Amino acid sequence: xxxxxxLTADGLSRRRFLRSATSMSVLAALYGxxxxxxxxxxxxxxxxxxxxxxxGNTDIFRxxxxxxxxxxxxxxxxxxxxxxxxxxxxxxxxxxxDVRILVTNNLDEDTxxxxxGILLPFEMDGxxxxxFPGIKPGETFEYRYPVRQSGTYWYHSxxxxxxxxxxxxPLVVDPAEPEPYAYDRDYVVMLSDWTFEDxxxxxxxxxxxxxxxxxxxxxxxxxxxxxxxxxxxxxxxxRAMWGEMRMSSRDLLDVTGSTYTYLLxxxxxxxxxxxxxxxxxxxxxxxxNGSAMSFFDVRIPGLKMTVVQADGQDIEPVPVDEFRxxxxxxxxxxxxxxxxxxxxxxxxxxxxxxYAAATLATREGARGEIPERRPMPERGMESMGMDxxxxxxxxxxxxxxxxxxxxxxxxxxxxxxxxxASDPHAGHDxxxxxQALNDDHSGGMNMAEDEPSEWPLAGRKIxxxxxxxxxxxxxxASNPQNRMSDxxxxxxxxxxxxxxxxxxxxxxxxxxDQREPEREIELHLTGNMERYMWSFDGKKFSxxxxxxxxxxNERLRLILVNDxxxxxxxxxxxxxxxxxxxxxxxxxxxxxxxxxPGEMVSAxxxxxxxxxxxxxxxxxxHMDAGMFRVVSVA
Amino acid sequence: xxxQTIKHPSxxxxxACVLALTPALAMADGRGDYAREQGWDSPVPDMQTGMLxxxxxxxxxxxxxxxxxxxxxxWYGGDTNRLVIKGEGEHVVSGGDGGEIEALDLLYGxxxxxxxxxxxxxxxxxxxxxxxxxxxxxxxxxxEGLAPYWFEIDxxxxxxxxxxxxxxxxxEYDFLxxxxxxxxxxxxxxxxxxxxxxxxxxxxVNHVKAGLRLRYEIQREFAPYIGVSWKKQLGDTAxxxxxxxxxxxxxxxxxxxxxxx
Numbered sequence: 001x002x003x004x005x006x007l008t009a010d011g012l013s014r015r016r017f018l019r020s021a022t023s024m025s026v027l028a029a030l031y032g033x034x035x036x037x038x039x040x041x042x043x044x045x046x047x048x049x050x051x052x053x054x055x056g057n058t059d060i061f062r063x064x065x066x067x068x069x070x071x072x073x074x075x076x077x078x079x080x081x082x083x084x085x086x087x088x089x090x091x092x093x094x095x096x097x098d099v100r101i102l103v104t105n106n107l108d109e110d111t112x113x114x115x116x117g118i119l120l121p122f123e124m125d126g127x128x129x130x131x132f133p134g135i136k137p138g139e140t141f142e143y144r145y146p147v148r149q150s151g152t153y154w155y156h157s158x159x160x161x162x163x164x165x166x167x168x169x170p171l172v173v174d175p176a177e178p179e180p181y182a183y184d185r186d187y188v189v190m191l192s193d194w195t196f197e198d199x200x201x202x203x204x205x206x207x208x209x210x211x212x213x214x215x216x217x218x219x220x221x222x223x224x225x226x227x228x229x230x231x232x233x234x235x236x237x238x239r240a241m242w243g244e245m246r247m248s249s250r251d252l253l254d255v256t257g258s259t260y261t262y263l264l265x266x267x268x269x270x271x272x273x274x275x276x277x278x279x280x281x282x283x284x285x286x287x288x289n290g291s292a293m294s295f296f297d298v299r300i301p302g303l304k305m306t307v308v309q310a311d312g313q314d315i316e317p318v319p320v321d322e323f324r325x326x327x328x329x330x331x332x333x334x335x336x337x338x339x340x341x342x343x344x345x346x347x348x349x350x351x352x353x354x355y356a357a358a359t360l361a362t363r364e365g366a367r368g369e370i371p372e373r374r375p376m377p378e379r380g381m382e383s384m385g386m387d388x389x390x391x392x393x394x395x396x397x398x399x400x401x402x403x404x405x406x407x408x409x410x411x412x413x414x415x416x417x418x419x420x421a422s423d424p425h426a427g428h429d430x431x432x433x434x435q436a437l438n439d440d441h442s443g444g445m446n447m448a449e450d451e452p453s454e455w456p457l458a459g460r461k462i463x464x465x466x467x468x469x470x471x472x473x474x475x476x477a478s479n480p481q482n483r484m485s486d487x488x489x490x491x492x493x494x495x496x497x498x499x500x501x502x503x504x505x506x507x508x509x510x511x512x513d514q515r516e517p518e519r520e521i522e523l524h525l526t527g528n529m530e531r532y533m534w535s536f537d538g539k540k541f542s543x544x545x546x547x548x549x550x551x552x553n554e555r556l557r558l559i560l561v562n563d564x565x566x567x568x569x570x571x572x573x574x575x576x577x578x579x580x581x582x583x584x585x586x587x588x589x590x591x592x593x594x595x596x597p598g599e600m601v602s603a604x605x606x607x608x609x610x611x612x613x614x615x616x617x618x619x620x621x622h623m624d625a626g627m628f629r630v631v632s633v634a
Numbered sequence: 635x636x637x638q639t640i641k642h643p644s645x646x647x648x649x650a651c652v653l654a655l656t657p658a659l660a661m662a663d664g665r666g667d668y669a670r671e672q673g674w675d676s677p678v679p680d681m682q683t684g685m686l687x688x689x690x691x692x693x694x695x696x697x698x699x700x701x702x703x704x705x706x707x708x709w710y711g712g713d714t715n716r717l718v719i720k721g722e723g724e725h726v727v728s729g730g731d732g733g734e735i736e737a738l739d740l741l742y743g744x745x746x747x748x749x750x751x752x753x754x755x756x757x758x759x760x761x762x763x764x765x766x767x768x769x770x771x772x773x774x775x776x777x778e779g780l781a782p783y784w785f786e787i788d789x790x791x792x793x794x795x796x797x798x799x800x801x802x803x804x805x806e807y808d809f810l811x812x813x814x815x816x817x818x819x820x821x822x823x824x825x826x827x828x829x830x831x832x833x834x835x836x837x838x839v840n841h842v843k844a845g846l847r848l849r850y851e852i853q854r855e856f857a858p859y860i861g862v863s864w865k866k867q868l869g870d871t872a873x874x875x876x877x878x879x880x881x882x883x884x885x886x887x888x889x890x891x892x893x894x895x
Contacts, residue, residue, distance in 0.1 A: 129677035208685040219810040243783035474748040528748045533713045542680045545662040612666035628678045630666040
């Protein structure tokens with residue numbers, strides 16, 4: 001039943017062929033002896049593709065979910081596998097065709113598969129307790145849906161904590177029409193985080209012992225160094241602010257490299273997955289963050305990456321040196337390695353506690369240099385979502401998003417801020433300013449003709465309710481900001497090192513629905529780290545009464561406000577979120593929006609598909625803690 | 635809180651248990667209509683969990699006597715409602731006999747603000763050996779939480795079965811010297827509204843306690859430590875101690891382990 005997956009070791013995109021009988025028989029041999037032999041991981045180079053059967057206009061796939069003994073990073077592990085591997089095999093669909101996927105559950109617990117980013121009838125969305133009852137042990141569930149979109153997506157379990165155990169894989173939909181960019185090779189690069197601990201233990205530790213996995217907390221040593229470099233007064237003022245809030249400026253990721261082994265296509269840095277190329281070829285890398293809890297900063301030292309897709313949707317190409325990818329997001333980049341050498345694909349965890357790495361090389365076994373790890377960044381004022389005036393700067397304006405690149409990680413932006421604040425038209429000049437800033441880095445793209453759009457949320461008054469969201473919210477952002485031109489904590493865009501930001505994402509063409517939103521829904525991302533409570537508007541899933549109701553085919557503006565100190569990737573099933581960044585009607589559309597601390601974003605939505613859809617933070621343990629709602633479209 | 639209630643701590647206990655262990659009474663949650671009709675379980679059910687922490691489990695060597703001192707806290711429940719059990723005491727192992735369970739409390743705790751929970755329940759105190767045992771029960775109301783600047787605070791009002799009232803206060807703080815080496819100062823004090831001679835309690839401030847412990851977290855769950863603990867009795871309480879022929883000040887070197895499960 002299992003030898004039905006294909007190695008596409010060479011990544012040749014347009015000439016995908018069943019590889020020789022040799023690799024098939026190797027596969028069969030490995031599978032044949034079953035549990036005695038370690039299961040097959042993904043190949044050292046290339047992707048592992050699920051076998052497809054064709055029946056008229058329908059493609060058929062068979063997937064089997066097992067608990068399988070196999071080595072991960074050379075150590076014994078027992079992940080949940082799909083057709084015997086972690087990640088699950090690449091499912092390759094074609095826009096315009098239909099698909100049937102038969103999923104057999106060999107586990108002794110329920111399972112499910114959610115097709116992340118795919119718009120489909122809601123009963124096929126695969127969320128137990130929302131769209132179907134789940135797949136019982138021993139049962140086979142048939143997913144069946146039309147494929148009417150293209151791009152890079154992924155699929156994963158939506159049952160309990162199974163994603164943490166390896167139950168995820170890539171999903172690629174080839175477009176019906178040719179793509180507006182060319183490439184010679186095509187590889188999926190799937191990032192994930194693996195722990196040898198039981199995920200339920202991880203969750204319990206987060207619940208009972210705050211900061212359990214953080215071994216980069218501030219120490220007395222850091223305090224002394226700060227006093228030395230910043231002076232007594234400044235240091236004390238900063239510490240007092242954090243102290244009063246009982247927040248840690250070093251709390252970037254809840255679960256860290258102290259337990260995680262970071263994987264790329266199922267392989268640890270030591271196991272060195274390799275993407276092969278010939279010098280001069282264009283290589284498309286479909287980067288998918290299939291982690292449970294980890295944001296990654298991805299770069300290939302020595303190569304410029306041109307981002308051509310975000311969340312499976314084509315965007316105007318943006319050449320970058322690095323991009324941050326939130327959990328569940330995807331970015332497709334094209335690189336053009338000209339030299340006959342090995343490049344390192346380096347994905348550093350946002351908190352710098354570890355990394356995934358692989359090699360882009362002309363032959364297997366080659367290895368590029370592993371870049372030096374950067375020090376852990378610290379959060380600064382911007383993460384508090386505060387009026388800068390609150391910081392003893394005595395400034396009246398709070399809605400400014402200037403100078404933020406200079407503000408990340410330190411609190412010395414005051415001078416620049418003060419100058420901006422004195423400008424009576426600060427609000428308008430701001431967006432013009434950030435346009436100029438980005439154009440400096442947009443490397444040949446003709447953005448100048450692009451009239452920057454005014455931020456629809458500028459000047460918006462935010463309400464946190466009468467009780468600041470109650471005990472479930474340890475803080476509120478008194479004045480949340482537009483941070484779409486901010487690359488995020490620990491990253492900085494410079495002349496020589498362009499980092500992707502949300503304001504760079506510009507759709508290829510305006511999406512069909514350009515109606516003005518008739519209705520607004522505002523939701524706040526809330527949490528209480530001390531007890532590991534995560535919620536929307538201070539209320540966990542168990543504490544709210546019923547779903548959020550969207551009207552079928554209405555035009556809606558969803559406003560998200562991050563009232564926490566963490567970054568959250570917010571995922572809406574079943575419909576696109578058109579992110580209102582500076583590109584006006586060229587809004588990029590996404591299935592997952594990452595919000596920085598103190599950030600506010602908005603997205604336009606047309607709920608085209610009726611039914612109940614999940615809406616949640618894609619950090620697995622945040623979701624499970626209750627940061628989850630159902631959106632009901634009727 | 636009436637004396638009658640206190641006479642029946644079991645009633646308190648039963649109430650506390652029911653409150654802590656009953657999931658939210660209203661069964662509403664965020665499920666959609668379809669899931670409700672189908673009777674499906676919640677996609678993200680609330681987690682009930684608990685832990686048992688031995689904050690201090692130490693050998694304390696003093697001038698005249700050595701003792702094993704202990705302090706623990708356990709809880710079970712959800713994010714908002716918890717059943718809490720706390721205890722503290724000492725057992726003399728050389729230079730004397732006997733010991734004391736200073737407090738053994740069974741409480742219902744409820745989160746009322748992001749960092750604060752109120753606790754209410756019953757407490758028990760026992761002094762044993764070398765003479766006859768003395769014990770008494772309490773009604774306890776407490777406030778526990780994290781104050782600004784990360785001070786861990788635990789304070790309670792205790793009313794004994796004889797109607798004697800007292801207030802306890804304890805605060806501790808963790809200085810991270812490195813990621814695993816933690817220096818923890820703590821202070822505590824106690825104030826009694828009435829004299830209770832049987833337990834050596836005078837009216838007014840009874841004592842001040844201070845401790846300084848340096849622990850090394852081999853794991854988060856297991857951290858051996860060394861330190862000092864100091865206690866000075868004050869006012870009427872000190873007078874009572876002197877009448878009994880005891881020292882009013884006590885300094886001990888301690889070595890022990892902080893651990894949790």
